[in-house]
Amino acid sequence: MIVAVRDFITDLVNTFLTVVRMFFFTRPVKSVSQIKSGSEAVILANGPSLTGSIIKYREKFIGKDLYCVNNFAMTELYSDIKPGYYVLTGPEYWMNKVGDLYITMREELFRNLIEKTTWKLHLLIPVRARGKKIIESLSEKNSNIHIHYYNTCPVEGLRCVNHFFYSSGIGMPRPHNVLIPTLMLTVRNRYKNVYVFGADHTWLDKITVNDKNEALVDQQHFYDSGSSKPGVMYMLGQRPRRLFEILHKLMLAFRAYFDILEYSRKKRVKIVNCTPGSLIDAFDRGEMD
DSSP states (O other): OOOHHHHHHHHHHHHHHHHHHHHHHOOOOOOOOGGHHHHHHHHOOOTHHHHHHHHHHHGGGGTEEEEEEGGGSHHHHHHHOOOOOEEOOOOGGSSSOOOHHHHHHHHHHHHHHHHOOOOOEEEEGGGTTTTTTTHHHHHHOOOTTTEEEEEEEEESOOOHHHHHHHHHSSEEEEOOOOOHHHHHHHHHHTTSSSEEEEEOOOOGGGGOOOOTTEEOOOOOOTTTTTTTBBBBOTTTTTOOOOOHHHHHHHHHHHHHHHHHHHHHTTTOOEEOOTTOOOOOOOSOOOOOO
């Protein structure tokens, strides 16, 4: 009974804090439900296993809404499979005060988006990027790119209230990686099935600390799994994260998947993790039937 009362009070406090955060981080946005074209969605995360999965399931992607994320447009696969949906979430894609590495990366990404996109593309990005010239110019330079905004306000607390905020587009579980908002967007769009590929999440055994006490993570992607090297994980594109901050970030991400699972069941959306060897333990494992 004491534990139950403690948990209720904690949830109540977190709900109050969520409402407070809403006033600072949530902005009116148009619903993205109209952009859905099929009953099933495929999420292509950038994990090392994605290349093999695309080779195996390529033909089964036909007729499904394809969602890609982050730097996918910098690969040859982007022009090859022509995804209709593209999700970005990291503030380094539009913030001014970021390191030179991030500036170079986003300039290359946006150049690829502008030059390669010859089909209709829905670009989904946090509402905090609205009004940023670097983002708005994408649709100005390429009329095939249609920009949609979504709220990333962290929602925590009472379950029933959380689900109301999710459905209203007010916020979502803490978006500590791009897969979290991508899953939330597909669940909110009420696809019948959502298939996830390339969500390896196998970072735990790739975390090290060097002699300078710098916490390093080898964040491998399908396009650099043979050449990637351990590097620092930056916070908001500025300072390196410490080890406890990296582990806390990972914990919040893995916990968010269980929040998404519960919400998806309420919305009758089936999420299937088709990623071989994935460390995500929330969603059912399976293959695309």
